[in-house]
Amino acid sequence: MSNSGIQLIALPDFPLIQPGDDLFDLTLKGLSRAGETLATGDILVVAQKIVSKAENRYVDLSGITPSFKAQDLAKQVEKDPRLVEVILSESNEVVRTCPGVLVVEHKLGYVMANAGVDASNIEHEGSTESRTGDRVLLLPTNPDSSAAELAKSLSQHGGCPVGVIINDSVGRAWRNGTVGLALGAAGFPALYDRRGEQDLFGRTLEVSEVALADQIAAAAALVQGEGDEGLPVVLVRGVSWPETALPNNAQNLLRPKHKDLFR
């Protein structure tokens, strides 16, 4: 394993994404604009938000009638009851609440604030006067599947194995600030099991499951930014792993509740 150099290259001038847009085609065009062709081991990191937009995961809050449960919870967390209704419909359970904060287990297992339902970087109908629009954006239906589909298309096109990550910026227990995290992954070991490998002095490694996809997702987030940069797709080149490490997806990064000491 030789990772002595890694490059993160944002695909320039990525267009705003509309429902139904073909991210495979747009990624190829972005690679072309960047002057890059796909190489073995390349990993494309795609911001969750554009995958959700392409999948038309918009929900118009004006069509939502909050349940009594959502209304009660909305008071506790000081959020729009309709938004809370949408969050609950995307969740397995509420994990923690306090004023301003609603942490849930998303239906797909992610523990995160607001089930990833987002109201920023979304085009709202009407003029700039109506910025407090009612449209919100859910996470992609199945980020691992979306990543696998894109990885397959890119690998076929490039004639070489290529990985894909769908990442989002999320908060954490214990620490301030968000970091990029992998919601979906394909084409490489998202969770890389190094147990059994040895350290420099021939001792077996103790802690050795590495969240490779999360580290790549965090790295890519440095390039994507969060605000007005508009660089949602990043080519990550030079990450390597042993051939013995088999590809797995982002579901492997989720610690089962019964093994989790922190919920």
Add this chain to the structure above:
Amino acid sequence: MSNSGIQLIALPDFPLIQPGDDLFDLTLKGLSRAGETLATGDILVVAQKIVSKAENRYVDLSGITPSFKAQDLAKQVEKDPRLVEVILSESNEVVRTCPGVLVVEHKLGYVMANAGVDASNIEHEGSTESRTGDRVLLLPTNPDSSAAELAKSLSQHGGCPVGVIINDSVGRAWRNGTVGLALGAAGFPALYDRRGEQDLFGRTLEVSEVALADQIAAAAALVQGEGDEGLPVVLVRGVSWPETALPNNAQNLLRPKHKDLFR
């Protein structure tokens, strides 16, 4: 802010570190071997382990007499009572325990397993037959101070502002696998406050504190590896932030206990 390209370059052939070694000097030599000179905005990420070694943070367990408290806890967590004694002496409090797991709040505020006390990648006295040696390695005395000192020296030498991160690979709530995390940081905004900035559509960002140092620490860990690679220092080039974002250190990444819903 234009982060359209980032490079991660491991400094090759880094020597094994002995107590008293000068990491500033060794980093300069490593940069020279890599054919790199320091540039404005460069961030050097240094593995915690070599900082601890240079600071001679070794403890020989054979000289430790575990307290009754450590002995009791050692039974619960199925660890060496002497190691548990050392972990407790490095900690403010025990956060969670189960067989095999001891999560504490380190004296410096990090919530992590075993207070970061580590027995891997440490040279043990005697032959390869005595691999189960008794020497363990504590975290650096003050990673933020160590980072600040190194950043100052590197900036003076390079004639340009250079940042430093001291990183470690740690486990997380909710998710499997370790990720690189910043224990110490200097010379750039470790926690980057984007509140007040606007998104692509002119809306004020809602979640906008970014753990910049943790993202860079995770990126660098992709290059450092965990095992037998021996690439403890990584040059990260191309991360940018607005001039209005003031440098701050890794203590800013710690969520105060009273604001933390998960301990």
